[in-house]
Amino acid sequence: MNIIEVLQSALETFPNINDLHIDYNENAPDSFGLYPTGDRLVTQDIIGNQKRNHNFILYADFLSFNDYLRLQNSSTLLELHYWLEHYADGQEVTAIIGENEYIGNLTKITCSNGMLFSIPDGNMNTAVRYTLQIAVEYTISTNTLIESEE
Amino acid sequence: MSDPTPIGKLKRSHLLHYIDASFSDNTAADWTPSWYLIGKDIEDMSVELNPDTSIKKNILDETVVEDNGYEPSVAADTYYANTGDSIYSRIKDIAMNRKTGDDCKTTVMEVVIDTVEGLTTGASSAWIEDCIVKPQSYGGAQGGVNIPYNINFDGNRKEGTVTFTNKVPTFVASS
Numbered sequence: 425m426n427i428i429e430v431l432q433s434a435l436e437t438f439p440n441i442n443d444l445h446i447d448y449n450e451n452a453p454d455s456f457g458l459y460p461t462g463d464r465l466v467t468q469d470i471i472g473n474q475k476r477n478h479n480f481i482l483y484a485d486f487l488s489f490n491d492y493l494r495l496q497n498s499s500t501l502l503e504l505h506y507w508l509e510h511y512a513d514g515q516e517v518t519a520i521i522g523e524n525e526y527i528g529n530l531t532k533i534t535c536s537n538g539m540l541f542s543i544p545d546g547n548m549n550t551a552v553r554y555t556l557q558i559a560v561e562y563t564i565s566t567n568t569l570i571e572s573e574e
Numbered sequence: 575m576s577d578p579t580p581i582g583k584l585k586r587s588h589l590l591h592y593i594d595a596s597f598s599d600n601t602a603a604d605w606t607p608s609w610y611l612i613g614k615d616i617e618d619m620s621v622e623l624n625p626d627t628s629i630k631k632n633i634l635d636e637t638v639v640e641d642n643g644y645e646p647s648v649a650a651d652t653y654y655a656n657t658g659d660s661i662y663s664r665i666k667d668i669a670m671n672r673k674t675g676d677d678c679k680t681t682v683m684e685v686v687i688d689t690v691e692g693l694t695t696g697a698s699s700a701w702i703e704d705c706i707v708k709p710q711s712y713g714g715a716q717g718g719v720n721i722p723y724n725i726n727f728d729g730n731r732k733e734g735t736v737t738f739t740n741k742v743p744t745f746v747a748s749s
Contacts (some may be wrong), residue, residue: 434677470589472587
């Protein structure tokens with residue numbers, strides 16, 4: 425699984441997420457959309473192992489017509505925030521570059537800016553959209569000749 | 575057989591350093607090294623040759639350079655302790671039991687991959703030498719237990735070639 429699939433898999437195991445899409449939201453309550461926003465090389469060690477960072481935005485549509493629901497919504501994002509930060513445990517990540525497939529590991533997930541993002545139709549009585557920014561750190565080994573002990 | 579094809583500018587990953595994680599005697603007839611590749615989590619590492627020269631001036635006002643050779647060493651400034659590494663148990667033993675002398679002695683192998691053939695199954699130039707492995711500290715910041723160590727080259731240097739099979743190097747000394 426590439427890094428997007430790994431995070432998708434992670435989110436799908438979170439108990440409160442039952443309806444997750446990629447780059448898409450259904451504009452219905454309890455619909456989640458994961459939007460990858462890019463990958464970058466952080467560092468590379470002398471034997472070719474790369475540390476990379478991939479950023480995502482998660483949009484979540486919730487009902488929010490009273491304070492009780494709005495507190496529940498923010499609490500769900502907070503719970504997801506904590507849950508993701510404890511999720512990374514060296515899960516395998518693959519990266520296909522040209523004809524080669526390289527193996528790496530998920531090392532860290534951090535979250536930020538979990539908040540109300542928009543009220544799509546200007547009506548708080550329907551689903552409103554929350555956002556959570558997710559940064560994922562992972563490694564891949566790009567050297568095919570030499571062995572790097574993991 | 576055709577001549578090897580030069581690789582051009584070498585990447586940093588074309589210069590490899592291994593140490594024998596078995597810490598066994600490389601002069602023994604049944605020496606079977608367990609090569610551990612140094613470099614994971616290290617972004618910058620160099621062999622310091624530490625050339626020892628002195629300049630003197632004689633009574634004729636001539637300058638004479640006395641060359642006393644080299645005292646090479648290399649510092650692996652990041653080693654995150656990992657029980658899955660073949661070197662882990664020896665590094666832990668040396669550091670925690672304050673081992674000295676022959677308990678710290680093993681073999682270092684340097685490989686220079688400078689031919690296109692060397693990137694696949696061809697032979698690359700390599701050198702082995704006795705060395706002393708000395709952990710410098712242990713602990714470090716949050717995220718892992720770091721045990722940086724130095725490798726001091728200890729003579730008995732031999733030149734040869736190395737080939738890789740399933741990513742495992744095999745050294746053959748030049749006759």
